[in-house]
Amino acid sequence: xxxxxxxxxxxxxxxxxxxxxxxxxxxxxxxxxxxxxxxxxxxxxxxxxxxxxxxxxxxxxxxxxxxxxxxxxxxxxxxxxxxxxxxxxxxxxxxxxxxxxxxxxxxxxxxxxxxxxxxxxxxxxxxxxxxxxxxxxxxxxxxxxxxxxxxxxxxxxxxxxxxxxxxxxxxxxxxxxxxxxxxxxxxxxxxxxxxxxxxxxxxxxxxxxxxxxxxxxxxxxxxxxxxxxxxxxxxxxxxxxxxxxxxxxxxxxxxxxxxxxxxxxxxxxxxxxxxxxxxxxxxxxxxxxxxxxxxxxxxxxxxxxxxxxxxxxxxxxx
Amino acid sequence: xxxxxxxxxxxxxxxxxxxxxxxxxxxxxxxxxxxxxxxxxxxxxxxxxxxxxxxxxxxxxxxxxxxxxxxxxxxxxxxxxxxxxxxxxxxxxxxxxxxxxxxxxxxxxxxxxxxxxxxxx
Numbered sequence: 368x369x370x371x372x373x374x375x376x377x378x379x380x381x382x383x384x385x386x387x388x389x390x391x392x393x394x395x396x397x398x399x400x401x402x403x404x405x406x407x408x409x410x411x412x413x414x415x416x417x418x419x420x421x422x423x424x425x426x427x428x429x430x431x432x433x434x435x436x437x438x439x440x441x442x443x444x445x446x447x448x449x450x451x452x453x454x455x456x457x458x459x460x461x462x463x464x465x466x467x468x469x470x471x472x473x474x475x476x477x478x479x480x481x482x483x484x485x486x487x488x489x490x491x492x493x494x495x496x497x498x499x500x501x502x503x504x505x506x507x508x509x510x511x512x513x514x515x516x517x518x519x520x521x522x523x524x525x526x527x528x529x530x531x532x533x534x535x536x537x538x539x540x541x542x543x544x545x546x547x548x549x550x551x552x553x554x555x556x557x558x559x560x561x562x563x564x565x566x567x568x569x570x571x572x573x574x575x576x577x578x579x580x581x582x583x584x585x586x587x588x589x590x591x592x593x594x595x596x597x598x599x600x601x602x603x604x605x606x607x608x609x610x611x612x613x614x615x616x617x618x619x620x621x622x623x624x625x626x627x628x629x630x631x632x633x634x635x636x637x638x639x640x641x642x643x644x645x646x647x648x649x650x651x652x653x654x655x656x657x658x659x660x661x662x663x664x665x666x667x668x669x670x671x672x673x674x675x676x677x678x679x680x681x682x683x684x685x
Numbered sequence: 686x687x688x689x690x691x692x693x694x695x696x697x698x699x700x701x702x703x704x705x706x707x708x709x710x711x712x713x714x715x716x717x718x719x720x721x722x723x724x725x726x727x728x729x730x731x732x733x734x735x736x737x738x739x740x741x742x743x744x745x746x747x748x749x750x751x752x753x754x755x756x757x758x759x760x761x762x763x764x765x766x767x768x769x770x771x772x773x774x775x776x777x778x779x780x781x782x783x784x785x786x787x788x789x790x791x792x793x794x795x796x797x798x799x800x801x802x803x804x805x806x
Contacts, residue, residue: 401734405742425696667711
């Protein structure tokens with residue numbers, strides 16, 4: 368096996384040469400800037416093999432766990448197969464197990480795929496057709512669930528929505544690729560406050576992270592804020608209230624914009640108002656792009672460390 | 686005599702400074718608009734890399750890299766006053782961290798040395 372492989376293509380690398388130099392010499396387009404391991408412009412991902420420790424310096428624990436590394440300071444000594452940072456990998460077949468309504472416009476899709484290794488909170492690419500693909504976050508837990516679970520908002524006239532509601536049924540086949548994303552429970556101190564903030568189906572990855580945190584014995588307080596436009600969007604509410612009732616360190620705070628006084632509130636405002644001592648907490652933020660961007664910035668400006676903020680923003684599908 | 690980067694404390698010093706510095710930059714009305722619509726994770730890596738350079742640490746930037754990286758900002762009106770503001774924030778951050786005035790000046794001089802490349806002149 369070649370010492371360096373890029374997307375299944377062997378790339379010659381001379382002793383003492385960096386992966387970046389080898390890629391460029393082979394005519395592979397790889398962006399770079401500082402070439403000294405700090406700016407992270409050239410980041411790639413190892414799909415097999417272990418990148419040298421020096422090439423992962425400065426990355427987050429979640430990025431390291433995913434195999435991300437910096438080619439400009441990477442001199443491999445053992446075989447390394449790599450891919451661009453956003454490459455989802457090969458697609459594989461999956462079978463629909465169930466489709467259920469979680470609310471008036473959210474469905475729970477469970478599918479089965481063999482050997483799909485993931486961490487709860489990561490996302491996959493669901494491929495219904497070559498021109499019909501969407502990213503969905505995983506709410507299931509690989510050690511507990513024999514399926515991959517996604518929470519999907521239905522959009523009127525959305526192509527994937529129509530496919531899911533009108534044509535897909537248990538037993539049908541589709542494809543998945545991934546997983547991707549670093550929104551998972553890694554690099555969190557089990558004693559630090561864990562703050563999960565999400566809106567709409569942004570609950571899916573948070574639910575995955577929450578289960579993983581509990582399973583791994585997170586001891587610090589866990590506060591889950593879930594927002595929706597109206598109370599019907601606060602799906603899984605009964606289940607989460609029951610869970611919070613049974614766990615001393617878990618608080619669940621549902622918020623809806625159009626609701627009575629008990630639930631009323633914008634989830635971002637409620638979370639920002641309630642959270643203090645931000646510099647000690649770990650955050651997971653999931654939901655629409657505007658919400659996630661605003662929260663990330665506000666939390667950072669109020670003292671949260673960017674390294675302690677993991678975020679997953681949904682972008683609308685075409 | 687050890688290098689400026691070593692005297693400042695190397696990578697640890699950069700890590701200590703980067704979030705303080707980035708918060709100042711984002712809160713500075715003179716330059717904040719240049720940082721809208723950028724991914725904060727990407728941006729903090731770039732800030733870290735800027736500080737590493739300004740601290741005299743390892744980097745292989747060329748003038749061309751600096752020009753390319755800032756071209757879009759120059760089109761948006763980036764000029765000397767904005768570079769001054771960045772260096773101001775850098776100085777304040779270092780003083781806040783207790784860095785002696787001699788080193789603060791050395792860092793400012795290094796940051797200043799890429800001014801023409803950053804502004805595409």
